[in-house]
Amino acid sequence: MNAEKVTKYILTFAAIIIVVIAGGMAFSLFGGAVPAFKEFGIKFIFSSEWNPTEGRESYGALPFIAGTLITSMLALIICFPLAFSTSLFLGEYFKGKKIAGILGTLVDLLAGIPSIVYGLWGFYVLKPLFVNIGINEHGLGIFTASLVLAIMIIPYATSLSNEIISMVPDELKEAAYSLGATRREVITTIVMPTASSGVIASYVLSLGRALGETMAVTMLIGNANIIPKGLFGMGNTMASVIANQFGEADGLKLSSLIAIGLLLFLITALVNFLGKLIMKRIY
């Protein structure tokens, strides 16, 4: 065998390892989830009971699925005006200027803050603030978690949509200016429609990030295994229930937590796939 062939085999082997890892992950998650699905069937997804009492064990993922979807969507809604303005600031109003460079770096730094530090800040700064304002008595819950989650996904949404917005061809914008359009009109009638699918894709991808965030949400959501009652109620997400209960779990409970991990894996993979699909259609 000659050296060229060996090199090619080594490269292919590395690529195969990636496939094996991903396949193994899916296999292990499915395998670990089997006992829970065997015991509860499809009801596992639709039941809102989470009862670890021995002999009457019953686990359902609905409260956590609901908690995950609600906090992530709310985070996306809070994030949108801020991230969109910032991406207009960076990619349109001050494109290529020094101030845009500074703001861009600061937003990047936001992405560098570890999740647990966001959680601490939310717990020691936002929580007392919310209690003082009188939003709710304990300061924790869906809203607190979503607000911090929104701050955490801003850098991703901003940098992705900034890229798309700055790609809008100057000729299009110049044509609109020459017809007497103001800057706002250029943005609303030229930039936004041209960049819309890319901007949507960047928010879909940011949603994918929000779904799996663990530490900050765990520290702020209140960890109540119920379907959240309203915006300021407590709840739990799929990621945070795993983080909270995995350590002491065994048997059916462990399998249920792995099943939740599997569902989370499937949901994030689907959302990311959608985001990437929309992105690909633009390029």
Added chain:
Amino acid sequence: MQVSISHKKLDLRRVLKDRIFYIGVIVLSGITVLPLILILYKLVREGISQINFDFFTRVAPNTLEAMVAVANNETIPGGIANGIVGTLLMVALASLMAVPVGVLTGVYLSENPESRFAGTVRTIADILQGVPSIVLGVIAYMWVVRHITNGYSALAGSTSLSIMMLPLIIRSTEETLKMIPETYKEAAFALGVPYHKVLFKVLIPSGLSGLLTGILLAVSRIIGETAPLMLTALGSSRINLNIAQPTSAVPLLIWEFYNDPNMVKLIWSSSLFLMGFVLFFNILAKRISKRWKI
């Protein structure tokens, strides 16, 4: 005359709208970076007083020591040495596993851009990048904690971190190598250089800065990870260098301090340190990519 006045009115309204929109964008952009400033302010203000020589050289105190110190209004004794060593150990181990596979896969993708298998691998890497870190913790628990080390271990922690690094390294390697001019390779082939030497003596060295940037950014992404380590490395109160034993890490220590009312003061100094650590790798990565652009 009449017509031009109404035109002016209309223009005024449009200009006003334009101004309001502009101010809105600037104000909201300002609000976006406000949390960063508030968080950094809080970390520095509350954390700086605990950072001293001991902080880097001694292991974390136990609850009692901390309680006594807080009661006497002293700084809490001890530091986070067990966490720092654990983080370095696990990050090094994770890089050791992820870098070779990641770089080679990246080379494979850039060498076979059109093949169907490459497309599959690319899609899989994309999916891997989106997998929540807590799920990677579950995986490493099922693979390593259960079957390899038979207990919580640094190796399990590194495994979850390395799966997190892989897609980032693959992506950055492929993107970097794609930008290297085809003529470099052609020139080497024309001189009769064998394929593996073209890859390792021409292609990878020309893209080294890009590769390094990608690796360092991946490292800066995993340093702050807490959730997967909770399920895999667990934590340890002493300095541990055995990869088959439970190991601490800076984020794990922060989590322990957070759950212990006596240790609250150590939270901020540890977070400040962690933040500095992440930033260091982040800035280093950006420096390298600026310095040696292809």
